[in-house]
């Protein structure tokens with residue numbers, strides 16, 4: 001889940017409406033896919049976008065199962081929300097005669113994130129989530145791997161919604177610092193990325209990584225499919241056979257909460273290399 005700005009929260013969580021003609025996607029016709037701003041689920045494709053002249057981006061259909069309809073609190077309109085995360089999108093209207101579907105999804109630009117990636121490419125992608133100490137270093141090194149489209153720093157494995165860096169640091173939430181890696185399985189594999197993960201952090205150090213001490217720096221793999229779990233356990237057994245006393249936990253992924261903007265691309269922005277993470281061959 002994305003870290004939302006106050007403006008994004010006002011619409012996506014509190015069901016506000018952006019001012020007409022103020023959103024970035026109203027007059028925008030690049031080919032690509034529109035994702036939910038909060039959870040990245042694909043919602044609409046550009047071929048279904050049309051100009052209704054209403055002041056907000058309009059689509060004459062959503063991707064199958066991507067958008068949920070519910071009665072609006074005003075008792076008149078039909079609200080639309082992301083079926084995956086419940087984030088507010090806007091409203092849907094029927095019977096206006098704009099296009100053959102006779103339907104208009106009137107969506108706030110701020111609820112959407114556009115990508116030029118075609119839907120088929122997005123649907124092929126996989127997500128890998130690794131916790132291996134300070135997320136800045138793991139993000140920096142994973143970003144260099146071929147086939148990795150994006151790496152996001154965040155928090156996972158705790159019990160609080162919308163955790164902040166301060167709360168995680170205070171050990172009150174149970175979260176680990178982690179990275180969420182969006183990768184193309186036609187170019188790289190989960191097994192390769194998991195091997196890189198085991199070689200850029202020390203899987204023998206419990207509750208810390210190098211000089212960073214605390215449970216938020218623990219070594220843990222959060223798998224998103226049963227196949228990822230098998231691979232993770234296989235690699236841990238391989239390392240144990242080689243004599244490594246691996247403490248890495250393997251856990252089903254729950255909600256990944258994106259970290260605050262100033263934690264993203266930390267080393268790229270700083271132009272330096274990580275002090276906490278470097279590659280050591282272990283396989």
Ligand SMILES: [Zn+2]
Pocket residue numbers: 036037038039040041082083084085086087
């Ligand atoms: Zn969503």
